[in-house]
Amino acid sequence: MMTNTNQRLTQGQFSFLPDLTDPQITAQIEFALKNNWAVGIEYTDDPHPRNTYWEMFGNPMFDLKDAVGILAEINSCRKTFPQHYVRVTAFDSTRGVESLKMSYLVNRPTREPGFGLARTEVEGRNIRYRISSYATDKPEGERYGQ
Amino acid sequence: MNDIGDVRTAKIRGRYDAGVMEYKKMGYWQPDYVPLDTDVIALFRITPQDGVDAEECAAAVAGESSTATWTVVWTDRLTACELYRAKAYRVDKVPNTGPGTSTPQQVFAWIAYDLDLFEPGSIANLTASIIGNVFGFKAVKALRLEDMRIPVAYLKTFQGPATGIVVERERLDKFGRPLLGATTKPKLGLSGRNYGRVVYEALKGGLDFVKDDENINSQPFMHWRDRFLYCMEAVNKAAAATGEVKGHYLNVTAGTMEEMYERAEFAKSLGAAIIMIDLVIGYTAIQSMAKWARKNDVILHLHRAGNSTYSRQKNHGMNFRVICKWMRMAGVDHIHAGTVVGKLEGDPAMIAGFYDTLRETSTKTNLEHGLFFDQDWASLNKVMPVASGGIHAGQMHQLLTYLGEDVVLQFGGGTIGHPMGIQAGATANRVALEVMVLARNEGRDIWNEGPQILKAAAQWCSPLKQAIETWGDIQFNYESTDTGDFLPTATATASA
Numbered sequence: 001m002m003t004n005t006n007q008r009l010t011q012g013q014f015s016f017l018p019d020l021t022d023p024q025i026t027a028q029i030e031f032a033l034k035n036n037w038a039v040g041i042e043y044t045d046d047p048h049p050r051n052t053y054w055e056m057f058g059n060p061m062f063d064l065k066d067a068v069g070i071l072a073e074i075n076s077c078r079k080t081f082p083q084h085y086v087r088v089t090a091f092d093s094t095r096g097v098e099s100l101k102m103s104y105l106v107n108r109p110t111r112e113p114g115f116g117l118a119r120t121e122v123e124g125r126n127i128r129y130r131i132s133s134y135a136t137d138k139p140e141g142e143r144y145g146q
Numbered sequence: 147m148n149d150i151g152d153v154r155t156a157k158i159r160g161r162y163d164a165g166v167m168e169y170k171k172m173g174y175w176q177p178d179y180v181p182l183d184t185d186v187i188a189l190f191r192i193t194p195q196d197g198v199d200a201e202e203c204a205a206a207v208a209g210e211s212s213t214a215t216w217t218v219v220w221t222d223r224l225t226a227c228e229l230y231r232a233k234a235y236r237v238d239k240v241p242n243t244g245p246g247t248s249t250p251q252q253v254f255a256w257i258a259y260d261l262d263l264f265e266p267g268s269i270a271n272l273t274a275s276i277i278g279n280v281f282g283f284k285a286v287k288a289l290r291l292e293d294m295r296i297p298v299a300y301l302k303t304f305q306g307p308a309t310g311i312v313v314e315r316e317r318l319d320k321f322g323r324p325l326l327g328a329t330t331k332p333k334l335g336l337s338g339r340n341y342g343r344v345v346y347e348a349l350k351g352g353l354d355f356v357k358d359d360e361n362i363n364s365q366p367f368m369h370w371r372d373r374f375l376y377c378m379e380a381v382n383k384a385a386a387a388t389g390e391v392k393g394h395y396l397n398v399t400a401g402t403m404e405e406m407y408e409r410a411e412f413a414k415s416l417g418a419a420i421i422m423i424d425l426v427i428g429y430t431a432i433q434s435m436a437k438w439a440r441k442n443d444v445i446l447h448l449h450r451a452g453n454s455t456y457s458r459q460k461n462h463g464m465n466f467r468v469i470c471k472w473m474r475m476a477g478v479d480h481i482h483a484g485t486v487v488g489k490l491e492g493d494p495a496m497i498a499g500f501y502d503t504l505r506e507t508s509t510k511t512n513l514e515h516g517l518f519f520d521q522d523w524a525s526l527n528k529v530m531p532v533a534s535g536g537i538h539a540g541q542m543h544q545l546l547t548y549l550g551e552d553v554v555l556q557f558g559g560g561t562i563g564h565p566m567g568i569q570a571g572a573t574a575n576r577v578a579l580e581v582m583v584l585a586r587n588e589g590r591d592i593w594n595e596g597p598q599i600l601k602a603a604a605q606w607c608s609p610l611k612q613a614i615e616t617w618g619d620i621q622f623n624y625e626s627t628d629t630g631d632f633l634p635t636a637t638a639t640a641s642a
Contacts, residue, residue, distance in 0.1 A: 002387065004350055005573045009389040013322040014584055016352060016576045018606070024584070031587040049319065049391045090322075096507040096528070099312045102322035117386035125375055129382040129417065133389075 002114035009047050009112055012087055012105040022071060025088070025106055029067040032090035037101055038062040039070050040089040043081045045143040046136050048115075060091050074106055083109045083144040109135075109144035166217050169205035173228060174214065177201075179235040181258040187295040188276055189518045190255045191240060193288040193461055203286055204234035204255035210280040212263060232259045241631050252461065254292070254518075266303035269429040269476050277464060291464040294471055295519035302524055304475040308439035308446050310527025311505065311552050314479060317419065317445070318354065318391045323583045324551050325354045326575055327395075329534065329558035333359035338368045342376030344568060348561050349384030349392045351572025355554065356380075357534075358397035360424045360451035370400075370409055378416040395422035395447040395480075403431060407438065414442050422447035422480075425469075429476060436477025447532070448478035458627055465628070467496075467516055470503040473529065480530045486548045488536035493626035494548060504529040505552055513632040530554060538617040539578040539610060543596020546582050555579070565616055570609035577607045 002008055006016060014020060020028070032039050039061050042054035057077040064070055077086050086107035089100050113134040120128040135143040161172070169175065181187055188211075194203040208214075212232035213222070236256035244251030265271035281289050315321055330336070330344045345356040356377075364370040377394045385392045398409035398421050406423070413421045421444055423435050432448065439446035456463035466483070473481050483500045484492035499515035508522045533549055534556035545555055557575050564571025581603040586592050592599065604611035 002389075004388045005352060005569065010352065011319060011390055013320075014580050016573065016580045017584065024588075027588040028584070031589070047389055049385055049389055052316075052319070096525070097312060099316060100321045103319075104322070115386040115389055117383055126416070127375075127379070129378075131382065131386045 002112055007112070008108065009085070009105070009114075011047065011049065011085075012103055014104045019108075020104070020106060022075075025074065026067050026071055028088070028102070028104065029070050032102055033065055033067060035090070035092070035101070037090035037092050039064070040091060041074055041077045041086065042089060043077055043084040043086045043107075045084050045109075045140060046133060047085050048131065048133055048136070054085075054087065057086075060089070078107045082107070085109070111144065162218060162220055162223060164218060164220075168202055169209040169214060170202050170234075172205070172209065172214065172218070173231050174205035174208040174212075174234055175201050176233040176235055179233045179258060181235065182260075184261045184297045184299045185258040185295075186261065186264065186272070186276075186297060186300060187519060188257050188259070188291060189293045190257065191252055191290040191292050191461070192255050192286050193250055193252050195285055195287055198285055200237045200239075200253040200255070201234070203253065204237045204257065206283065206285045207255055207280055207289065208232040208234040208257045210283050211257070211275050211278065212259060229260050230263060232257050232263070249461075250287070261297060261299055264300065266300075267305075267433075269304075269433060269472050273429060273472070281462075288462040290460065290462050291468050293465065293516065293518040294468055295521060296471060296475065298522055298524040301475065301522075301526055304526065305433075305436060305440060305477045306474060306526030307479045307529050308436050308444070308477050308527075309479045311479075311530050312528065314445055314530060318393070320354060320391070322551065323579060324546070324549070325530075325554040326352065326572075326579060327355035327357055327532070327534070327554050327556040328353055328561040328572070329357045329359050329556060330362075331359075331558050331562045333362060334365070335367050338372030338376040341368060341373055342380040344562060345377050345394050346380035346384055347568035348572045349381065349394075350387045351561075351569030352388075352576030353392075353561065353572045354390075355393045355395060355420070355556075357395040357447070357556065358422060360397070360399075360426075360449040362397050363399050370398075371412065374409070374412055374416060374418075378418060382417070391419065393419040393445075395420050397422045397424070397449075398435070399424045399427055403434060406431065406435065410435065410438055410442070410444070414444055418444065420445035420447055420479075422449060423478075424449050424451040425473075426452045429472065432473070432476045432478065439479070440477070445479045446477070447480040448473060448482075450482045460628055465516065467500050467503050470500050470529070471521075474504060474523070474526055478529060479527075480532050480554060482534055483531035485533040485535055485537050485545070487541050487544050488533065493629045495630050496626070496628055497548070501531050501549065501553070504531050505550075514630055516630055528552070532556060534558070539574045539613045540597075540600065540618040542575075542578040542582045542600065543592040546579075546586060547593050551583065560613070560617060563616075564609065565612050566609055571613065574607065574609040574613035577603055577610050578613070 041057040044054040087105050090102035092101045115131050118130040192203045213230050234257045238254045240252035243249040328348050348356050381392050381394050396413045398406050400406045457466040484497040486492050486494045499517050502509050505528045532554040538560035561571035585599050
C-alpha cells in the first residue's frame with residue numbers, strides 16, 4: 001500500500017484532487033480544445049515515474065474538436081482497461097513548445113501497491129537506488145487483476 | 147588669457163588634433179544613425195552632472211563603453227574607428243524627473259554597438275564593455291543599464307539554457323501546472339541527516355523540488371558530501387513513496403571551478419536531476435556550469451544571490467531584466483525572478499517584463515513592462531522563472547494570475563512552518579495549486595473567486611484549512627522601488 005498523503009500515485013496535474021467527474025473532465029477537454037491542443041489518451045500498467053511511453057489509445061486526436069466525442073473515447077479506454085492507469089494529455093504543436101501542455105489521470109487500478117526502493121551499497125557511502133513498482137513483478141496485462 | 151583662448155577656439159580644430167574634445171564631437175553622438183539588425187543596443191538611464199548636456203552625457207557613455215579614452219589619440223586612425231565607435235543616437239527625458247519633481251533630471255540614452263566589438267559566446271566580454279569602466283565615470287552622477295537588444299547574430303553564439311522549460315517538464319513528467327518547491331529552513335545550521343529529513347517530508351507531502359539556500363555550501367555543521375548523500379536518499383525515498391519524479395537542487399557553489407565541477411560530478415553520480423549555483427560565482431563560471439549541465443543531462447538552477455546590490459535602486463546600477471537576458475544567454479534553466487505578492491521587491495508590471503524575457507520565444511516592445519526593444523530569442527531555450535520568498539497557499543489565485551504556469555512556486559516557510567508538519571504543509575500547497583489550475587481551466591474567475599475556491603477545497607483538505615487559518619491574512623504591502631517609468635503602478639497586495 002502506498003503511504004503518501006493520498007495513498008495513491010501522484011503523477012499528473014490533478015492527482016491531489018478527488019477523482020475528476022465526467023463533467024470536470026469535459027471542462028478540461030474544452031480548455032484544451034480552446035487552446036488548439038490535440039487531446040490524447042494513454043494507458044499503462046507500469047506506472048514507474050520514468051516510464052515515458054505509455055500505450056497510446058489511438059493517435060492524439062488532432063482533428064476531433066468535440067469534447068463529447070473525446071469523452072466517449074476516454075470512456076471506451078477506461079472500459080477496455082478498467083484496472084490500468086489512464087491519462088489524458090493535451091499536445092501543443094506551437095513552435096517553441098511542441099510538447100504536452102496537460103497530463104492528468106482519469107483512471108487508476110482499485111489497489112495501488114506502490115513502489116519498492118532497493119539500495120545497492122557501492123563504493124564508500126554511495127548508494128545506487130532502484131525504484132520498482134510491486135505490480136511490475138508480474139507480466140504486462142496481469143498486474144492489477146481484471 | 148581670454149585673448150589667447152579666443153584665438154585657440156577660433157581656429158578650426160581637426161578631429162585628430164591632440165587634446166581633449168567633447169565626446170559628441172568625436173563621433174559618439176550620431177542622431178541620424180539607424181541601428182543595424184546586427185547591432186547590440188543598450189538603453190541607459192543617465193543622471194547628468196550639472197552643466198553637462200544630455201547628448202554629451204550619452205556620447206560619453208557610448209565612448210567610454212566602446213573605444214574612447216579621455217583625450218584624442220591618433221592611433222584611432224590605424225583602425226576602422228568609425229565602425230568600432232559606439233553611437234549614441236537618441237536621448238529622451240525620463241518621465242517624472244527633473245524640475246517640478248523630487249528626482250533630478252534623468253535621460254534615457256540609446257546606444258548602438260557594432261557586433262564585432264564583442265567576443266562570440268562570452269557574457270564576460272559583453273559586460274566588460276557595457277558595464278565595465280563606464281559606471282564610475284565622473285561626467286554622469288548616476289547611470290543605470292535599463293535594457294538591451296541582443297541581435298540574433300550574437301544570440302546564436304551562445305548555448306542558452308542547458309535544458310529549458312519544455313525539456314525540463316518532459317524529463318520530470320510534469321505538465322500543465324506550476325512546479326512546487328521549498329527552500330530548506332533553517333537555511334544554516336542543520337546537519338546533513340536532519341537536513342535530509344526536511345527534504346524527504348516536503349517531497350513526500352507533494353512538492354516537486356526542495357532547494358538548498360544560496361549560502362549553503364560546505365560549512366562546519368554540514369559538509370557538502372554529507373548533504374548530497376542524505377538529500378539523494380530523501381529524493382529517492384520520496385519518489386518511491388509517490389511514484390513521481392522528485393528533485394533537490396544541490397548547491398554546488400564553491401570557491402573554485404575545480405571544486406564546483408567536483409561537486410557537480412558527485413551530484414550526477416548520485417542521480418541528481420538538478421543542481422544549483424549562485425549568481426555571485428560570476429558570469430564565466432555560470433557559463434561553464436551551463437555547458438557542464440548540458441553535457442551531463444542535469445538541470446541548472448540559478449539563485450540570484452547578490453542581484454539587489456545593483457538592481458534595486460532606480461537611478462544607478464542595472465535593471466534585473468538585463469540580468470534575465472544575460473542569464474538566458476549564459477544558459478541557466480531556472481532563475482529567481484520575483485513573486486509580486488511575497489516578501490521581496492517586485493512591481494507587477496516589471497515582473498511581467500522579467501517573466502516574458504525568460505519565457506517567450508520573442509518579446510515586443512512594452513514600455514509599461516519595461517521592455518524597450520523587440521527581442522527575438524533565436525530559439526534559445528526558455529528559462530523557468532522561480533517565485534520564492536514569503537508566499538503561501540492562500541495567495542495561490544494571485545500567483546497563478548500574475549505568474550502563469552511555467553514557474554516554480556517555492557513555499558519555504560509556507561511548507562516547513564505548517565502547524566501540522568512539513569508533509570501537511572506540502573500537501574496544502576499542492577492541493578491549493580491543483581484546485582486553482584482546475585478552476586482556471588474551467589473558465590472560472592480565479593482572481594475574484596480564488597478565496598472561495600480555496601475555502602471549498604479546505605473543507606475536504608485539513609492541511610489546506612490550517613494553512614489558510616495560519617497565513618491567510620499575511621501580506622507584504624510595501625512600495626516597490628524599481629517601478630515602471632511609463633505608467634503609475636502599485637505593489638499588489640494579498641488582500642486583492
